[in-house]
Amino acid sequence: MSFRAVTSSVSSSLARPCLGLRAIRHSIPAPIVAARHLGIPPLIAQPPGGIVGTVNDAAEIPPPEKLHGSYHWTFERLIAVGLVPLTVAPFVSDAALAPAVDSVLVATTLVHSYFGLQSCIVDYIPKREFGKVHDAFMWLLLGGTIATGYGFYKFETEDIGLSGTIAKAWKA
Numbered sequence: 001m002s003f004r005a006v007t008s009s010v011s012s013s014l015a016r017p018c019l020g021l022r023a024i025r026h027s028i029p030a031p032i033v034a035a036r037h038l039g040i041p042p043l044i045a046q047p048p049g050g051i052v053g054t055v056n057d058a059a060e061i062p063p064p065e066k067l068h069g070s071y072h073w074t075f076e077r078l079i080a081v082g083l084v085p086l087t088v089a090p091f092v093s094d095a096a097l098a099p100a101v102d103s104v105l106v107a108t109t110l111v112h113s114y115f116g117l118q119s120c121i122v123d124y125i126p127k128r129e130f131g132k133v134h135d136a137f138m139w140l141l142l143g144g145t146i147a148t149g150y151g152f153y154k155f156e157t158e159d160i161g162l163s164g165t166i167a168k169a170w171k172a
Contacts, residue, residue, distance in 0.1 A: 090163030106152045
């Protein structure tokens with residue numbers, strides 16, 4: 001193929017007018033179209049570049065909240081670090097302390113899992129883009145955590161508990 005043939009095909013494709021809404025409609029991925037048919041609300045329209053206002057506007061400072069700042073991050077890290085000795089404690093503690101240590105292990109695991117999944121929802125389903133879908137996932141997470149907590153409660157009171165199950169699996 002000659003240089004002239006290549007340049008003529010490129011220039012002719014650049015000179016074509018935009019195909020308009022039909023091309024845009026057919027370029028939308030099928031899962032998004034299917035989501036609309038299932039009644040899932042569309043994404044909230046974002047400003048170009050995600051910028052609200054102009055570059056000369058002052059940044060809005062959010063009101064301080066202890067649960068959403070450095071205290072929250074510190075609490076998450078303390079929970080994560082606290083799980084390390086708690087995973088070993090049921091196996092080295094006295095049999096009389098085992099139910100109490102086991103329940104603290106279960107509660108700490110639930111809180112740690114809740115914080116981790118909450119971070120995933122906040123990162124990957126942001127409220128500014130998804131709106132009510134974000135809220136629905138947060139409520140679903142809360143309901144799942146409560147159901148899991150009830151399941152752990154029943155497992156601890158009516159069966160051998162988490163540490164007993166881990167000890168059985170370790171010996172098997």
